[in-house]
Amino acid sequence: MSNAKKFNYNRHVSKARVLAAVPPLLSALVLCACVGLPQTGGPSAGAPNAGTPPSPGAANASSSATTTAGASPTPVDPQIIQTLIQLFDNQDTYQINVGGQAGTPEGDLATIGSPTGFALRNYYSHLGIPLARAFSLDSSDPAFQKKLKTAANWDQNAQTRSAALMLLAQRRNLNDQQAFQQALVFFNPSIRFGAMEALALWGHPEKAISMLDADYSQEQIPVLKVWIATMMARLGSERGLSKLRNSLQNNGSWVVQALAARGLGDYGAAQDYDTIVSLISQASQNDFLTAEYCVAALKLFPKKKAAVSQQPL
Numbered sequence: 001m002s003n004a005k006k007f008n009y010n011r012h013v014s015k016a017r018v019l020a021a022v023p024p025l026l027s028a029l030v031l032c033a034c035v036g037l038p039q040t041g042g043p044s045a046g047a048p049n050a051g052t053p054p055s056p057g058a059a060n061a062s063s064s065a066t067t068t069a070g071a072s073p074t075p076v077d078p079q080i081i082q083t084l085i086q087l088f089d090n091q092d093t094y095q096i097n098v099g100g101q102a103g104t105p106e107g108d109l110a111t112i113g114s115p116t117g118f119a120l121r122n123y124y125s126h127l128g129i130p131l132a133r134a135f136s137l138d139s140s141d142p143a144f145q146k147k148l149k150t151a152a153n154w155d156q157n158a159q160t161r162s163a164a165l166m167l168l169a170q171r172r173n174l175n176d177q178q179a180f181q182q183a184l185v186f187f188n189p190s191i192r193f194g195a196m197e198a199l200a201l202w203g204h205p206e207k208a209i210s211m212l213d214a215d216y217s218q219e220q221i222p223v224l225k226v227w228i229a230t231m232m233a234r235l236g237s238e239r240g241l242s243k244l245r246n247s248l249q250n251n252g253s254w255v256v257q258a259l260a261a262r263g264l265g266d267y268g269a270a271q272d273y274d275t276i277v278s279l280i281s282q283a284s285q286n287d288f289l290t291a292e293y294c295v296a297a298l299k300l301f302p303k304k305k306a307a308v309s310q311q312p313l
Contacts, residue, residue: 076138084134088147091127128160136167152179162194172203177211184215189224196224196231205235213239222247222256230263241268248275254283258292265296270307273300 087094101107109121123129128151135148151164165183168176180202183195196215199208209232216228226247232240240263247260261279264272276297283289 076141076144081141081143084131085143085147087127088131088135088151091131094127122159126157126159126163128155128157129163132160132164132167136170139171149176149179152176153182158188158190158194161191162197165191165194165198166201169198169201169203174204174207176202177207181211184211185218189221192219192224193227196227200231200234209235209237209240213237216243222251222253223259226251226256226259226263230259230267233263233267244268245272245275248279254286254289257283258289261289261292261296265292265299268296268300268303270300270303273297273304276300
């Protein structure tokens with residue numbers, strides 16, 4: 001069986017297998033929020049909301065990308081290339097335990113609870129993540145690009161593959177569409193989640209929105225459905241906003257409602273402010289949901305205020 005067939009089979013498998021794959025989704029949430037990948041600019045290119053802080057390492061990575069794009073590529077030391085490729089090819093032999101013994105630096109890293117701390121913990125728990133990032137820093141080296149695509153297409157570690165997908169997306173190459181399409185139908189929800197995030201970074205919003213919209217009707221996990229809608233809204237899709245509004249109003253899960261409110265707070269319109277405010281009192285029995293509604297309302301208030309000021313007296 002080829003690598004592609006071995007690692008890219010369809011997500012439509014038994015319910016028990018799907019449920020067994022759900023817990024790693026929490027790791028995917030942390031990875032996509034905090035993996036330390038560079039961000040792209042502009043809403044149409046999949047940039048985060050202006051109020052979203054840059055991810056750890058974004059400044060340095062963006063600076064490297066700018067330098068690479070604006071100057072002739074400088075050959076990389078062959079020893080570095082050889083070492084990175086050797087590490088990548090043998091990464092399964094390196095067992096890393098960030099949650100090590102208390103009182104050691106490894107143990108201390110496991111106790112850090114800030115967003116940056118989560119990012120560092122994830123980064124140093126999966127060797128493939130820093131290796132994929134290294135491969136992404138030199139777009140001129142064919143060996144590096146081959147390894148980055150290998151990680152994005154076939155890596156068995158969900159965190160590594162998700163990170164590689166996002167790094168691959170930042171190349172903005174239309175020829176990488178197949179990697180994202182395969183990941184969207186992969187059985188592991190963590191990888192599907194990473195593919196959705198990658199499409200928001202890809203720089204081809206119309207094609208990405210079409211792929212996400214088609215995937216929405218096939219996705220069976222409610223959390224992922226609302227995340228598809230969020231990524232569509234992030235790319236400027238009104239259909240994405242409509243899906244978020246439906247999830248906000250018609251879903252019995254407070255987690256889905258909270259994620260929908262979060263998406264509307266980041267990418268919604270002035271009209272969503274009144275809806276969110278009206279829901280705050282209804283969520284009084286769930287403090288997490290109440291807090292998310294309040295955060296979304298705070299983000300939407302400037303849009304609401306601007307809309308009111310433009311109305312004729």
